[in-house]
Amino acid sequence: MTRSTRRRVETRETQAREKAVTEEVVESFDFAESDRFREVMQSLVRHLHSFARDVRLSQEEWSAAVDFLTRTGQISDDRRQEFILLSDVLGLSMLTVGINAPAVEGATESTVFGPFFVEDAPRIELGGDLAQGAKGVPCYVSGQVRAVDGTPLAGVRVDAWEADEDGLYDTQYEGKVTAGRGWLLTDDDGGYRFWSVTPTAYPIPHDGPVGELMKAAGRGPMRPAHLHFKVEAPGFEPLITHVFVAGDEYLDQDAVFGVKESLIGHFVEHDGGTAPDGSQPTGRWTQVEFDLVLAREEP
């Protein structure tokens, strides 16, 4: 049956039947113990059913969707998170970031968490080496963690993680390699600093279901070069963000829609000379300063 023929046989009776199914399912959540759970699930059912009616979802398409989600789960493990990637490429991650972290005047903006954070990253000393063997042009990263009113935040945990010069995170290599990630505590002035590698643009993993989706859409998989940060301090909203590299060719076509103008940092290029920590690198290195300004938690 073609789409137009199928549309023609949508009688008032079938419409009523479809509506009855939706209402029956919505009502099945009426007695949920949690008000919030009921609200979320009833809205989800309404929108999901409305979507199926809107596109006149075929049985084959329903099966393809189930197969897609099954494979998305099967390829995920503690080192690969295909569901976060799916959320990212559908813009759901950025939408959720926007809903939950409205821009607060003066605070650093948030962006996507991404699928590459791991819980057990190593602690490094202030000024230490976060690269831990990750390949790339050395990069000195520093800045201050402070409140919007300028108060420096001492002893705050700053997590950072990034891809190497081949555009790969440590978790994408065979074996349990840990490189290009770590955390440290800010000093008395809220300062943080570490050595790592200059971020490189990279394709999101596109050898799985999400890659198929991107290909079918004719969309490119590239993300502009960036370094991830996660900062958590008591009494403040947690901050999950990136610093992007100014001049990157993919800034206006991020596969996961994560770029915000205020998050673009200037990575100054050097050749030899003396670094801010007094060391004298041989060859090329870069330097970026990026302050992380936290919004106070709503009372």
Ligand SMILES: [Fe+2]
């Ligand atoms: Fe990333």
